[in-house]
Amino acid sequence: MNVELFLFFLFALMAVGGALSLILQRHPIHSALSLIVVMVALAALYLLQGAEFIAAVQIIVYAGAIMVLFVFVIMLLNAGEEERTAASRMARVVGVPVGIFLTALLAWGISGGASSQAATEAVVKPYDTKQLAVLLFREYVFPFELTSILILIAILGAVVLAKRES
Amino acid sequence: MVPASYYLVLSAILFGLGVVGFVFKRNIITIFMSIELMLNAVNLAFVSFSRELGSLDGQVFVFFVIVVAAAEAAVGLAIILLIARNRQSLNVENVDLLKL
Numbered sequence: 156m157n158v159e160l161f162l163f164f165l166f167a168l169m170a171v172g173g174a175l176s177l178i179l180q181r182h183p184i185h186s187a188l189s190l191i192v193v194m195v196a197l198a199a200l201y202l203l204q205g206a207e208f209i210a211a212v213q214i215i216v217y218a219g220a221i222m223v224l225f226v227f228v229i230m231l232l233n234a235g236e237e238e239r240t241a242a243s244r245m246a247r248v249v250g251v252p253v254g255i256f257l258t259a260l261l262a263w264g265i266s267g268g269a270s271s272q273a274a275t276e277a278v279v280k281p282y283d284t285k286q287l288a289v290l291l292f293r294e295y296v297f298p299f300e301l302t303s304i305l306i307l308i309a310i311l312g313a314v315v316l317a318k319r320e321s
Numbered sequence: 322m323v324p325a326s327y328y329l330v331l332s333a334i335l336f337g338l339g340v341v342g343f344v345f346k347r348n349i350i351t352i353f354m355s356i357e358l359m360l361n362a363v364n365l366a367f368v369s370f371s372r373e374l375g376s377l378d379g380q381v382f383v384f385f386v387i388v389v390a391a392a393e394a395a396v397g398l399a400i401i402l403l404i405a406r407n408r409q410s411l412n413v414e415n416v417d418l419l420k421l
Binding site for chain 1: 323337351354364366381387391399401411
């Protein structure tokens with residue numbers, strides 16, 4: 156077994172374990188910490204695939220900013236354990252088979268698409284962040300600018316929504 | 322090299338777990354975290370396809386998805402804050418005014 160495959164299985168197990176823990180934990184803060192484990196594992200998987208910039212952004216923006224925001228809100232609201240109700244038991248009975256079915260369907264469909272592509276395109280070029288920057292600021296410069304407007308609107312929306320009415 | 326289909330199956334598993342969490346969690350914050358998990362699974366699929374096809378466009382898409390997720394988290398958490406303030410509860414079953 157080569158090193159890359161070993162690392163893939165290590166981080167894949169870490170990601171799936173974190174995701175399972177996210178669902179099975181009943182306290183939201185435990186779920187949030189599990190989600191951070193998933194995100195770190197995914198960042199390692201991005202590195203394994205040669206996407207250094209995305210791995211760095213994943214750590215900085217997802218694990219750093221978004222999850223801090225989540226933890227902050229959980230602390231602020233003093234969220235406790237979720238209570239079990241009849242509806243949540245029913246959702247479990249329905250949700251688990253539907254989830255397994257959906258996962259199998261997705262895995263079958265998406266990996267089938269990959270293997271048919273692999274036959275035509277076997278060449279893998281090494282990327283670097285410079286190429287990504289050129290692509291982002293030349294070809295995708297208009298969507299990039301649009302996202303800055305989106306962020307601005309999101310900031311305004313968050314301020315307006317969270318403001319206490321006087 | 323690890324085949325791209327391994328990554329895609331992992332991405333499908335994570336997405337499925339996100340869907341399951343979305344369906345049967347009752348806490349609104351945890352439901353929101355399940356959505357983030359699904360977005361992450363999609364990002365993994367984008368990066369794998371980007372490597373598989375030898376094109377960087379997938380990574381640019383991941384960048385945009387992360388930006389949109391950040392904006393979504395900011396607005397979504399503000400909404401959660403409002404709901405918690407108005408209803409004194411984080412359980413989604415208490416937020417059912419639109420239900421018949």
